[in-house]
Amino acid sequence: MMKLTNLQELYVEELRDLFDFENQIVKALPKMEDAASSPKLKKGFHEHLIQTEKHVSRLLKIFEEMNLQPEGKHCVGMAGIIAEGSELIKSKSDPEVLDAGLISAAQHVEHYEIAGYGTCIAYADLLGENSAASLLQETLEEEIETDKKLTGLAKKEINVAAK
Numbered sequence: 001m002m003k004l005t006n007l008q009e010l011y012v013e014e015l016r017d018l019f020d021f022e023n024q025i026v027k028a029l030p031k032m033e034d035a036a037s038s039p040k041l042k043k044g045f046h047e048h049l050i051q052t053e054k055h056v057s058r059l060l061k062i063f064e065e066m067n068l069q070p071e072g073k074h075c076v077g078m079a080g081i082i083a084e085g086s087e088l089i090k091s092k093s094d095p096e097v098l099d100a101g102l103i104s105a106a107q108h109v110e111h112y113e114i115a116g117y118g119t120c121i122a123y124a125d126l127l128g129e130n131s132a133a134s135l136l137q138e139t140l141e142e143e144i145e146t147d148k149k150l151t152g153l154a155k156k157e158i159n160v161a162a163k
């Protein structure tokens with residue numbers, strides 16, 4: 001990683017991190033959808049894939065507005081969270097338990113995303129990148145909403161079935 005000397009450079013690094021992890025999630029969600037048994041959970045993963053593609057395109061727009069190449073920077077943190085989810089899928093656990101584990105994996109992803117977007121919005125605000133800040137805010141709100149939906153589904157159905 002190159003030496004960073006100001007918040008603007010750190011902001012670009014963080015945007016590249018977001019761009020990389022969103023692309024990792026686009027690849028992971030179809031596998032999670034396949035592995036899930038609950039129709040509601042499958043549907044949830046499917047809808048979140050469509051949303052995640054929107055998150056990627058918002059980031060593309062931000063790079064374009066900054067005249068930057070939309071290059072990701074491999075996000076090791078997200079790769080680790082996704083690898084844990086893949087291990088779980090390979091474990092051939094009982095379907096109800098696997099579903100509960102998939103929700104846990106998905107919520108780890110959401111919380112990581114919420115942290116990343118929250119940070120970038122704070123930087124964008126401070127740097128006067130207002131259009132980027134509002135695009136990032138739209139995505140952040142969708143991530144928070146997804147996390148809430150997952151909590152509801154886990155509490156009401158999925159965790160109960162796994163028990």
Ligand SMILES: [Fe+2]
Nearest residue numbers: 022052055113
């Ligand atoms: Fe996202």
